Amino acid sequence: MTALIAVSLTAGTTNAAKGKSPQIKLVNTGMIGSASEKYSRTIARHLYRFIPGKPKITVQSIVGAGGIKATNFAYNAMPRNGLNILLPPDTLVLSRALWPKAVKYNPSHFSWIGSVSAANRVFALREDTNLKTAKDIIGKKLVIGYTNRGSMSYIIPKLMRYIVKTEIKLVAELKTARKTISEMEKKTHVGAAFDWLTWNTIVPHWFKKTGNFAIPLVQVGYFRDPLLKKLPMLHEITNKQDHSLVKLVSTPGAIGYSLLLPPRAPKGALKALRSAFDKMIKDKQFIGDIRKQRLRLLPTSGLKVQKIVGDAVKTISAGHKARLRSIIFAK
Numbered sequence: 170m171t172a173l174i175a176v177s178l179t180a181g182t183t184n185a186a187k188g189k190s191p192q193i194k195l196v197n198t199g200m201i202g203s204a205s206e207k208y209s210r211t212i213a214r215h216l217y218r219f220i221p222g223k224p225k226i227t228v229q230s231i232v233g234a235g236g237i238k239a240t241n242f243a244y245n246a247m248p249r250n251g252l253n254i255l256l257p258p259d260t261l262v263l264s265r266a267l268w269p270k271a272v273k274y275n276p277s278h279f280s281w282i283g284s285v286s287a288a289n290r291v292f293a294l295r296e297d298t299n300l301k302t303a304k305d306i307i308g309k310k311l312v313i314g315y316t317n318r319g320s321m322s323y324i325i326p327k328l329m330r331y332i333v334k335t336e337i338k339l340v341a342e343l344k345t346a347r348k349t350i351s352e353m354e355k356k357t358h359v360g361a362a363f364d365w366l367t368w369n370t371i372v373p374h375w376f377k378k379t380g381n382f383a384i385p386l387v388q389v390g391y392f393r394d395p396l397l398k399k400l401p402m403l404h405e406i407t408n409k410q411d412h413s414l415v416k417l418v419s420t421p422g423a424i425g426y427s428l429l430l431p432p433r434a435p436k437g438a439l440k441a442l443r444s445a446f447d448k449m450i451k452d453k454q455f456i457g458d459i460r461k462q463r464l465r466l467l468p469t470s471g472l473k474v475q476k477i478v479g480d481a482v483k484t485i486s487a488g489h490k491a492r493l494r495s496i497i498f499a500k
Contacts (some may be wrong), residue, residue: 171497193217193226195428196243198236204366206230206284207462208245209256215455221364222459224252235319237264247431251438255279255429259288259421260321262481266417266490267324267497276359277475277482280439283446284429284469285459287403289390290321291368292329293376293383294360295353296453303333303387310336314349314358317342321421322349324497325389328418329403331496332411347371354481364422365394365467373381383500389415390422391477393466395455413489413494423469423477443471 195213199205207226221255231239236258241256253402258264258415265272300306306329315323323339330337335385340358343349343447346367353361354372360383368376375382388394389403402416428446431438459466 187455191222191252193220193223193224193252193254194229195226195254196231196239196247197259198232198239199230201230204464205256205258205426207464211455211464212256212285212428212449214458215452216449217444219448219452220441223393226298233306235260235264237261237268241266241428242275243431245280249431250435251430251435251442253431253444254282255431257424257427257429259424259426261322262420262424262478263417263489265482266485267494269490270496275482277479278432279478280430280432280434281428281471281474282439282477283450283471284423284425284474285429285467286366286425286465287390287392287394287422287467287469288366288425289362289388289394289397290325290362291365291385291394291400292325292360292384292389293363293368295356296381296384298359300386301384301400306335306386307333308335310338310342312358312362313480314337314343314352314361316344316346316349316452321364321389321418322346322362324418325403325498327497328493332407332414344348345405354365362389366398370463388417388422392423408484413485414493417485417489417493420477420481422472424474425467427469427474428471439471446471 195209197209197296198254209228213228214283214427217223235272239255240257247253262276265276300335300405313326317323326337326339329335346363349361350371352358362406362436376385385400386398387403387406388397388400393402407415450466456466
């Protein structure tokens with residue numbers, strides 16, 4: 170029997186009786202061609218090799234409401250047999266604070282398998298603004314581009330307008346990061362906030378030491394990006410009283426491109442999948458595929474992601490959530 174015993178004895182036995190090998194379904198929240206979708210398919214090509222029984226992994230996208238739709242599904246309706254996994258939006262903790270009525274899940278109740286890559290957001294400005302450091306932007310008037318009002322490209326500049334005391338004006342929604350960056354090049358606006366993977370995938374030449382078109386000024390995340398060791402974190406240029414807000418907005422950076430199981434999934438499944446994940450991220454074939462896809466590999470263990478998410482859910486007060494909502498949704 171080629172059943173996935175460590176992951177789901179019941180499902181494996183049932184499938185074996187029908188003459189079928191068990192399969193794993195990996196759900197992601199990205200559109201075709203998005204980083205989320207690319208990571209999902211790359212993981213599917215490799216993770217199965219390290220799982221007992223080597224089950225085939227199929228990928229499905231559930232798009233909508235900034236990933237809330239898929240995350241609600243995973244929490245409330247996804248089968249809890251160890252054979253169904255979600256690559257969630259990295260904003261799932263933040264979304265619970267900003268849209269509490271739409272969110273039907275508790276992030277700390279998921280079982281986190283691991284994160285393939287952290288995803289710090291980087292606030293960058295055109296070089297011709299002559300603003301060279303994060304402190305230079307204090308009190309300055311800046312026209313910033315963004316994709317949509319639920320995105321980190323909107324949330325970060327909106328928060329910075331209040332806690333960094335910068336006169337930021339957000340221009341009309343530009344739908345995609347590529348379009349936003351293209352308009353930045355046309356000088357429609359002076360900057361934006363995207364993860365470092367996005368910047369380096371679309372316009373890597375902008376950040377060369379010679380002839381650079383843009384300058385990264387601040388990063389938002391739990392940990393400093395190893396490629397941006399000298400770039401200040403947002404909490405380093407803000408007052409201590411605002412650090413709780415920054416911490417909440419920084420959770421996407423720590424979650425990054427993660428995998429999780431729905432609540433109350435079998436403990437054996439979690440153990441087997443965490444073990445498989447830890448082996449995969451060290452595997453030469455997987456690393457080579459990641460590089461071929463021009464993706465990043467900055468992994469975090471499932472235990473560490475679980476702790477970060479759990480701490481954020483416990484320690485961020487209702488008052489801080491309310492204050493963040495008032496800032497982000499203010500006109």
